[in-house]
Amino acid sequence: MFASLKKNFISLSILFFLVSCTSYAQEKPVRLVEEKQKKRTIIYIQNDTDTDKSVFLKVNPTGYRRSAQRPIIKNIPAKSKIQMLILIPLTDVESQYSYNLIINEELETIDVKHGKNLKKKGSI
Template sequence: MKIFIPLFVSLFSFTISAQDKPVRLVEEKQKKRTILYVKNDTNEDKSVFLKVNPTGYRRSAQRPILKKIPPKSKVQMLILIPLTDTESYYTHTLIVNDTLQAIDVDRSKRLKKGDSL
């Protein structure tokens, strides 16, 4: 009986960690292109930051992408077109936040000539 409890706990924790992430990058390979999507399986809006480092693709995709992903949806982020006769691969960084933060800037207080900081 003492052996079954730790075995059950370890199997239970393995099944929990094996579940998919609620917001993830989805790759769809087609004949001459690879389309990258972000899929949001939660019930809330999520904001994502995606940075792709491609090698062997026609268009440079190194600029970061910031997008709001609605709940229960899949949003296209990037299309990669591989070069011929070249090995193509990429690495990515995906950061998920709950919401985009609005930055409130007070522009009414401007420095005048002669004012010091």
């Protein structure tokens, strides 16, 4: 009785392990694609889903001509590939970059009110 129970437990454990491994091995539906050319690296975001996605991309380059490290926020249409930025490497310098990619379901708009009637501290 214990032998058959032990076999069933081992079989279920192996099955659970295989199912969990295959779920982690699936490719991400929105991903960063790097295209290296002779004197530049072009970075794209590819959306393989059936819905539009909003992405936030922050690239930290070293050894590239791009000095502004501002984040890029764009809507990526369904089943499309959008160019995000072009990195041009400096000569005689090892170039590399790291990035943060955050994917959202939809772009959220932020309303900021700018007013000329704002008073300074200490004024009446």
